[in-house]
Amino acid sequence: MQLLSSLPISNIEELAAAMPETGQTVTYTPVGGTRIAESDLFTLREEVLSLARAHGMPDSLNNSSEFEGRAARLLRERLNISPNEASHEEVWTYLTCCWLLDIAVWRFGAQADRRRFIGNINRNTFRRLWWRAEVLGPDIDLTQLGEDELVNIMERPTVASDLRLARAVAREFLSRVDRGAADSRMQLMREAMKRLLRLTPMIAFAALNEGELQSIIEEIFNAAAAGLAGHPATVSGRHRAEDQVLHSASSSSVEPSAGVVRIPRITIGDVAFPPRPPADSMRDQDFDGAAATALQIVRTTGRVTNTNLREMVAITSGEAREVLQALVRDGRLARRGIRRGTYYVLAEAAVDDDIAES
Structure with missing residues (x-):
């Protein structure tokens, strides 16, 4: 906060000339890992700065989705840190305020919420990008996802903490967008995520194999698309058959073990x-x-x-x-x-x- 109040953040060119701020005291984690060299940080700054200039810096940003998608990949490749290290607010406060502050100010403006510059988990300019690349993996084209769509995945802890689930959602969504099956892509993602979150208390997604996970995600998006179109959602024949098996099992005459108290079934x-x-x-x-x-x-x-x-x-x-x-x-x-x-x-x-x- 002292740096933010002392550096000329209202003037991009003056701020860029003051970067990097190397006079700050730096500490390292006491266990494991390789300490990043200052030369690596200079290289990181030059590459991110070059990317920003290609997208309009110091003037207005053009194509924010492409810039942030490419920046996310760049940060993840150059900062090969562990998720534990990347979870610390101080790491991102240092990188932002001491090395990349001019780019963060250009991206969000000098009057932006200070959480864009300190290491806030969901708001820091660069922390959120690194984690998008980490969670969604190298096979998802981050430049094709809008901010609202990414927030719907990344700011749902139940989803973002399960890498397979987060990636399955992103793949299915982009597949539908690519083949023109989404009239309103933002509404489709929002509706699908609501339906997915309603299932998380009842389905252990981490216990599903790839085929089962993909099948459920497809059905969630099918139901979301049907709902947005004003049609009733349908259940696949496979799941109807499973429901019948479960119903038959629950209605059997098997008596409970001694000492077990039967309580009425509710929905x-x-x-x-x-x-x-x-x-x-x-x-x-x-x-x-x-x-x-x-x-x-x-x-x-x-x-x-x-x-x-x-x-x-x-x-x-x-x-x-x-x-x-x-x-x-x-x-x-x-x-x-x-x-x-x-x-x-x-x-x-x-x-x-x-x-x-x-």
């Missing part, structure tokens, strides 16, 4: 949009059923909350509170936590915990 729709109870107060049988369910949950999972109970029984938040408080008064449950962190445990378990703590 995401049941949780999100449970049927509402009548407006009048709970009937005695409804109250008893809700109380039994609450005890079943706590015996199964060790605790029960207002939300847990409402997921299993079609009652309101106030009614769930009445049920749980009644069980506390009866000495069957004990309350723990405060406010939104409130939960209930079996009374005998609470007594054991209190004795252990004392």
Whole structure:
């Protein structure tokens, strides 16, 4: 921040003349790696600067996607650092402020968010480019991806942390763009990513083989394209057959092992949009059923909350509170936590915990 306030960042030519700033104290990681030589940093600066001049520097930037795509490859090739090293903010603050600040200011302007110049994970001018090349690999043409499309992949930690998944998404998207199958490419990517993220709690993408992963990504994009066109999404015959097998298995008459408590099966729709109870107060049988369910949950999972109970029984938040408080008064449950962190445990378990703590 001292450098940013002392260097002439409002004048590109003066700033370029002041680069590089080699008077700063530099430290290195205490374990492993080869220390980068100053001569390598001079070479890196010259190559990035040459690329920037080819795209308009010091005047207006032309073709930002091409510049950033090529710069990403260049940075990744010249900075052959480990992902651990590349995850440190200080690395990118030093490279940006001491070696490439004029290029960063030209790219985003002197009045840009200071996170463009310090090593912020998603905003630093060069850190985000290095990681795009690292995550998407050498086979994806980064110059063909727009900023919004890259952000949809790179700023989703669930996706970007799985290199195979991120690359499969990029390949499928670019394939559709190349063959003209995307009327609105930005909307297609956004819709596909929403559908993909909804699947991540239920599918272990890292456990899929290449064929399975590609098949699911294709179906996600097919559904996204159909939705944007106003058509209902369809499921492939292979997945319909799998669903039938799973349904047959779940509806079999196999009894659970001794000690396993069966709880009613619910769906995401049941949780999100449970049927509402009548407006009048709970009937005695409804109250008893809700109380039994609450005890079943706590015996199964060790605790029960207002939300847990409402997921299993079609009652309101106030009614769930009445049920749980009644069980506390009866000495069957004990309350723990405060406010939104409130939960209930079996009374005998609470007594054991209190004795252990004392």
